[in-house]
Amino acid sequence: MTNITITHSDSGLLHAQVLKKEQISPNFVRVTLGGADLTRFQFVGADQWFRLVIPVHEGDRLDLMPQRFGVAGFLRYLSLPKGVRPVVRNYTVRSYRPSPAEIDIDFVVHGSEGIAAPWASRVESDFEVALIDQGCGWHPKLADWYLLTGDESSLPALAGIIRDLPDESAGHAFIELFDKRDRQELNAPKGFQVHWLERSATQAPGSKLLPTLERFAFPSGTPYAFSVGESALATGVRRHLVAQRGVPKAQITFSGYWKLGKSAWT
Ligand SMILES: Cc1cc2nc3c(=O)[nH]c(=O)nc-3n(C[C@H](O)[C@H](O)[C@H](O)COP(=O)(O)OP(=O)(O)OC[C@H]3O[C@@H](n4cnc5c(N)ncnc54)[C@H](O)[C@@H]3O)c2cc1C
Numbered sequence: 019m020t021n022i023t024i025t026h027s028d029s030g031l032l033h034a035q036v037l038k039k040e041q042i043s044p045n046f047v048r049v050t051l052g053g054a055d056l057t058r059f060q061f062v063g064a065d066q067w068f069r070l071v072i073p074v075h076e077g078d079r080l081d082l083m084p085q086r087f088g089v090a091g092f093l094r095y096l097s098l099p100k101g102v103r104p105v106v107r108n109y110t111v112r113s114y115r116p117s118p119a120e121i122d123i124d125f126v127v128h129g130s131e132g133i134a135a136p137w138a139s140r141v142e143s144d145f146e147v148a149l150i151d152q153g154c155g156w157h158p159k160l161a162d163w164y165l166l167t168g169d170e171s172s173l174p175a176l177a178g179i180i181r182d183l184p185d186e187s188a189g190h191a192f193i194e195l196f197d198k199r200d201r202q203e204l205n206a207p208k209g210f211q212v213h214w215l216e217r218s219a220t221q222a223p224g225s226k227l228l229p230t231l232e233r234f235a236f237p238s239g240t241p242y243a244f245s246v247g248e249s250a251l252a253t254g255v256r257r258h259l260v261a262q263r264g265v266p267k268a269q270i271t272f273s274g275y276w277k278l279g280k281s282a283w284t
Pocket of ligand 1: 111280
């Protein structure tokens, strides 16, 4: 579930090549993409995300992909016959450098299941992919303070938002990981506090975050909340904020980034 509005820049389908891959922490692999097309990427920061198009079968065709991934684009994508239809997954721009144009993507490596994470762990330089910009989910409303919540899959998004917060921003981020060695250095504004939480690898995402949030003494005033990560975590936070804290739904952006036990749609 999500209430994020998708926005498309006019950059369309961009082709890119894998430049390098780096194991940045025990459960994260950073893949850097480059190539001439990426000079047309319109970087807007925060949690900007995109559809990553990965050819996984011989015969998969990047050139048949739609330029946009709205309803029409998605239907066109689904109409591609198996055998030429690449896999599409959602990822966040962890960093963008304009010259030469490069995008870093931080992948949670979550085992052998699925397509994107196993691909990221074994990909080599020069592999060809494509991407379609989807804009940002972070569109803060007028608020006295910000509340960011998520699990490891949200770390790139929350890190990007924190990086780009205005200096005078106040608030709290609660980031739950299953391995504290995956923490990253986040330079938050002075009035903004990052709380790292750790669940055990066998616990469901949100096991630590939801009870912590329930006990947390909220600052006064109206928050704008951004809750992403595993589906039950993202919706659980929203439910708590609305039912127990009286936060208006319009002040909450939420998105299930992945669902326990379920593959993404393609
Ligand atoms: C807007 C947006 C931005 C995102 N940005 C990032 C990002 O920058 N980095 C990132 O790592 N993820 C990110 N995600 C989440 C990512 O798209 C999903 O985790 C995706 O399902 C991974 O695809 P897959 O092919 O590896 O696994 P799938 O084929 O989708 O799933 C296979 C199995 O793996 C499980 N699984 C999927 N993801 C995870 C996970 N993170 N941890 C544990 N188990 C999992 C599923 O429950 C399923 O059982 C983002 C999602 C959205 C919607």
